[in-house]
Amino acid sequence: MTDKPLLLLDVDGPLNPYEDRFARLRGYRAHRLKPSGWMSRQDPGSRRYRRGLRVVLHPGHGARLRALPYELAWATTWMHEANEMIAPAVGLPRDLPVIEWPRMFATDPDGLYWKTRTLVEWAAGRPFAWVDDMLTDADVRYVAERHGAPALLLTIHPRRGLRTADFARLRSWAEELGRS
Template identity: 35%
Template structure:
């Protein structure tokens, strides 16, 4: 039996399109952290997350840390996911790479993020295991074609 790939999912800019000038159709807004502006979420994305979880070992790769499970996933009706441990917020985005590398080890990995850094691109190119980086426009958020791209990639492994 083949080993399932590690699938890494960012939140801000991916599930929550913060750079959109207005709340996109199908999304709702909610304040998750006191004193911060509302974040956007789409209730239909719970099904997409479950699809990814069935195709691989799905992990949060977000600065939200455990808050992604505690505050965001309940809005989508999804069970908690394991969390990649990043430095305390705020941190430079390239600091995600060592933590992601630790979680993925030598396994195939797909990473969905709105801010793949030069360090992340070099990491992906140097890995001997199959690696897919999916770049998301934070003004749009992820789309069905992004999900299908990851699912097709995982099925071809």
């Protein structure tokens, strides 16, 4: 346990900019991966099932994330498969903590993103930054009201992924927190 804030990482969107058709021109590499949840939704006889899910990942992102003054954790539908399949491709250790979702993609009665309540509970009062492509103002409000510590919710567009400005924002937020 340290006093560093948590950095809670989504995969699809921030690390895998799945809407960017030209990601490879920006240094991303294309991978074919077989996450169990996705595989379970494919027809076993299909070409998609045989080939796997196309994911683009940047091999330099792990080093940039590790250089930030945070404790990293996964906040993704990939759950433990993020350590197994995503971490080696981006250069992260394969033993990061994982938030386990009791139910994925559930509709929230108050219109919150389905991850938000579980994530706030998991953070247990520790300061956190959260990068995800699905955050809304309702989530920002919920976190501000229910999480008893500073939090930064950073929406990352799935066409752009994490960019230099996002790394800079994450760094300055954590440094400011350290000073306060």
